Amino acid sequence: MKHWLRAAGVLVFILALALAGCEKAPDKAAAPAAAGPKTGELKVGFVYTSPVGDAGYSWAHDQGRKAVEKMDGVKTSYVEAVKDGADAERVIENMARGGFDLVFATNFGFMDPTMKVAKDYPNVKFMHCSGFKSSENVSNYFGRIYQARYLTGITAGHMTKSNTIGYVAAFPIPEVIRGINAFTLGVRSVNPKAQVRVVWTKTWFDPALEKDAAVSLLDVGCDIIAQHQNSPGPQEAAQERGKYSIGYNSDMSSFAPKAHLTAAVWNWAPLYEATVKEVREGTWKGNRAIWWGMDKGAVDIAPFGPMVPKDVQDKVLAQKALLMKGEDKIFVGPIKDQGGQVKIAAGVKAEDKELLGMTWFVEGVVGSVQ
Amino acid sequence: MSPELVIALLAAAVQAGTPILFATLGEIISEKAGVLNLGVEGVMALSAFAAFITCHLTGSAWLGLLAGGMAGTLLCGLHSLVCQVFLGNQVVSGLALTLFGVGLATFLGTPYVGQSTEGFAKIALPLLSDLPVLGPIFFRHDVLVYLCYASPVAVWFLLNRTSLGLGLRAAGEMPAAAAAAGLKPQRLRAFGVMAGGFLCGLGGAYLSLAHTHLWTTGLSGGRGWVAVALVIFAFWRPGRAVIGAFLFGSVMAFQLRLQATGTNVPSSLLLMLPYALTVIVLVFSAARARRSGAPAALGVNIEPED
Numbered sequence: 001m002k003h004w005l006r007a008a009g010v011l012v013f014i015l016a017l018a019l020a021g022c023e024k025a026p027d028k029a030a031a032p033a034a035a036g037p038k039t040g041e042l043k044v045g046f047v048y049t050s051p052v053g054d055a056g057y058s059w060a061h062d063q064g065r066k067a068v069e070k071m072d073g074v075k076t077s078y079v080e081a082v083k084d085g086a087d088a089e090r091v092i093e094n095m096a097r098g099g100f101d102l103v104f105a106t107n108f109g110f111m112d113p114t115m116k117v118a119k120d121y122p123n124v125k126f127m128h129c130s131g132f133k134s135s136e137n138v139s140n141y142f143g144r145i146y147q148a149r150y151l152t153g154i155t156a157g158h159m160t161k162s163n164t165i166g167y168v169a170a171f172p173i174p175e176v177i178r179g180i181n182a183f184t185l186g187v188r189s190v191n192p193k194a195q196v197r198v199v200w201t202k203t204w205f206d207p208a209l210e211k212d213a214a215v216s217l218l219d220v221g222c223d224i225i226a227q228h229q230n231s232p233g234p235q236e237a238a239q240e241r242g243k244y245s246i247g248y249n250s251d252m253s254s255f256a257p258k259a260h261l262t263a264a265v266w267n268w269a270p271l272y273e274a275t276v277k278e279v280r281e282g283t284w285k286g287n288r289a290i291w292w293g294m295d296k297g298a299v300d301i302a303p304f305g306p307m308v309p310k311d312v313q314d315k316v317l318a319q320k321a322l323l324m325k326g327e328d329k330i331f332v333g334p335i336k337d338q339g340g341q342v343k344i345a346a347g348v349k350a351e352d353k354e355l356l357g358m359t360w361f362v363e364g365v366v367g368s369v370q
Numbered sequence: 371m372s373p374e375l376v377i378a379l380l381a382a383a384v385q386a387g388t389p390i391l392f393a394t395l396g397e398i399i400s401e402k403a404g405v406l407n408l409g410v411e412g413v414m415a416l417s418a419f420a421a422f423i424t425c426h427l428t429g430s431a432w433l434g435l436l437a438g439g440m441a442g443t444l445l446c447g448l449h450s451l452v453c454q455v456f457l458g459n460q461v462v463s464g465l466a467l468t469l470f471g472v473g474l475a476t477f478l479g480t481p482y483v484g485q486s487t488e489g490f491a492k493i494a495l496p497l498l499s500d501l502p503v504l505g506p507i508f509f510r511h512d513v514l515v516y517l518c519y520a521s522p523v524a525v526w527f528l529l530n531r532t533s534l535g536l537g538l539r540a541a542g543e544m545p546a547a548a549a550a551a552g553l554k555p556q557r558l559r560a561f562g563v564m565a566g567g568f569l570c571g572l573g574g575a576y577l578s579l580a581h582t583h584l585w586t587t588g589l590s591g592g593r594g595w596v597a598v599a600l601v602i603f604a605f606w607r608p609g610r611a612v613i614g615a616f617l618f619g620s621v622m623a624f625q626l627r628l629q630a631t632g633t634n635v636p637s638s639l640l641l642m643l644p645y646a647l648t649v650i651v652l653v654f655s656a657a658r659a660r661r662s663g664a665p666a667a668l669g670v671n672i673e674p675e676d
Contacts, residue, residue: 053484
């Protein structure tokens with residue numbers, strides 16, 4: 001019995017080694033194939049941080065991919081649930097080596113892996129979402145989702161009765177802080193007495209914890225729950241308590257039909273189609289920071305729930321019309337921080353650089369910025 | 371903090387503590403029988419998926435709960451097989467079980483992420499839920515929380531007041547003596563591991579059927595590890611496990627409410643609190659207890675006589 005076991009163990013060990021060897025081998029053999037110029041069909045790859053089925057962040061990106069797939073002579077594929085770091089590097093390198101012409105890396109944490117792979121594959125074009133690094137063959141892109149958040153903030157400012165709105169937030173990084181600030185500026189543009197309370201969860205997708213965080217906000221008297229996370233957990237909490245909610249990423253009304261006022265949503269199709277067109281026409285360039293707003297259709301708000309009165313809808317849509325025309329006055333001073341100190345002077349519009357590095361809360365936000 | 375907020379906090383603590391208490395009790399049974407199972411995290415992850423998918427397909431929350439428990443039993447049966455038949459190292463097998471369970475739940479569950487189930491709804495118990503203070507804290511939850519109230523008593527009764535429990539403890543303290551007394555320690559250990567697995571499975575099922583009604587991967591979120599730590603804190607006693615689980619739940623609920631009321635303490639520190647507390651409590655209880663109650667033959671496999 002024991003001898004048999006030992007023999008089996010050794011066999012498994014040898015097999016494992018052999019398999020590991022197999023995985024390594026094709027690396028060198030396949031590498032030169034990608035170097036030649038591409039003709040005919042354009043291959044476009046997408047790398048997602050979470051599964052596409054989540055009706056959230058990656059789902060929104062995948063809607064954009066589907067639009068690209070419909071273009072003539074374009075073939076797309078994607079890899080979902082990719083972890084930041086080494087895992088991402090492996091996936092992105094596989095795509096570059098596999099003859100893809102254009103790769104969209106859709107998560108902040110894919111930034112350094114993208115830069116690293118891009119250096120080794122100069123003929124492949126890379127688009128990295130939400131980061132700040134670029135090179136000859138890497139451009140970064142994002143959408144001005146804060147514009148949509150501003151509009152949802154106006155909605156919340158009109159709808160709140162307790163003048164206390166809860167915001168379940170993921171990580172204290174500029175992207176999230178900027179969203180909270182734009183939301184709060186929207187709220188207080190119509191309701192200067194209202195405040196926005198923030199709870200950090202340090203998660204992007206943990207329905208149980210994010211729901212608990214929303215419940216804690218409801219417990220302290222918030223009557224609307226907004227969120228910067230990819231799970232509908234907070235929506236569920238608001239509906240269970242008979243309060244209102246504001247979604248993110250996509251229309252989350254199916255998760256909380258009685259609570260969902262509206263949502264800040266992504267619409268990646270126009271940007272993705274334009275990029276693919278550039279690549280095909282040879283006009284694509286690296287070293288760019290592409291930041292599209294509502295005027296170009298990259299972000300929007302979801303249809304209003306039936307509980308939002310017509311006059312509130314009209315007021316929000318009036319502001320939306322301005323943003324659609326490209327009149328973005330959200331971060332125009334005077335804007336004070338939590339301590340009442342003026343951070344953006346009267347009449348001055350904050351530059352994109354300032355928005356991309358935002359690490360302070362505007363007046364009206366209750367909570368720690370860390 | 372206002373009294374209403376404190377009540378809401380404690381109610382949230384009960385809810386957060388429930389899955390951890392199930393898992394802690396399961397691990398106590400397993401360890402009392404002499405088998406250390408570090409795979410609780412994996413067991414919870416896989417059973418959360420089994421419960422979700424069963425409820426999702428059949429529409430029955432109770433079948434889902436049963437599936438969660440059975441998934442826990444089967445996975446721990448694997449642990450029992452590795453440790454007892456093949457005499458594998460219990461620590462290594464347990465760690466492998468965590469990787470296996472979490473990995474399999476992610477692999478099988480990825481296509482279903484974001485889908486929801488009916489699961490268990492909240493039921494306010496008549497009369498009891500109208501009690502001042504105690505009502506809103508303890509008696510306005512879902513049925514699994516009520517089940518969880520009964521489980522420490524059941525586990526205590528099993529271990530201390532039945533001959534089966536005596537056999538289990540004998541298998542954990544001194545299997546050779548148990549064998550000499552005509553018991554079958556191998557079988558008792560296998561039973562202990564699998565019965566414990568069933569309870570851990572209920573903890574996992576609670577996460578996907580009651581705590582949230584949405585499926586996602588990574589639902590266990592480290593709760594299995596907390597349960598393993600709480601067994602030591604509890605000195606292997608079901609009663610102390612209750613204190614440990616709800617202490618952890620309260621601190622978790624407290625830090626979220628502290629953030630919600632507005633504080634300038636960095637959230638990283640607050641989010642760390644429940645885990646830091648677990649470590650501190652563990653260190654103190656390990657240092658203070660001379661005779662902690664650890665079964666003498668815990669982690670030691672029974673060598674078969676050739």
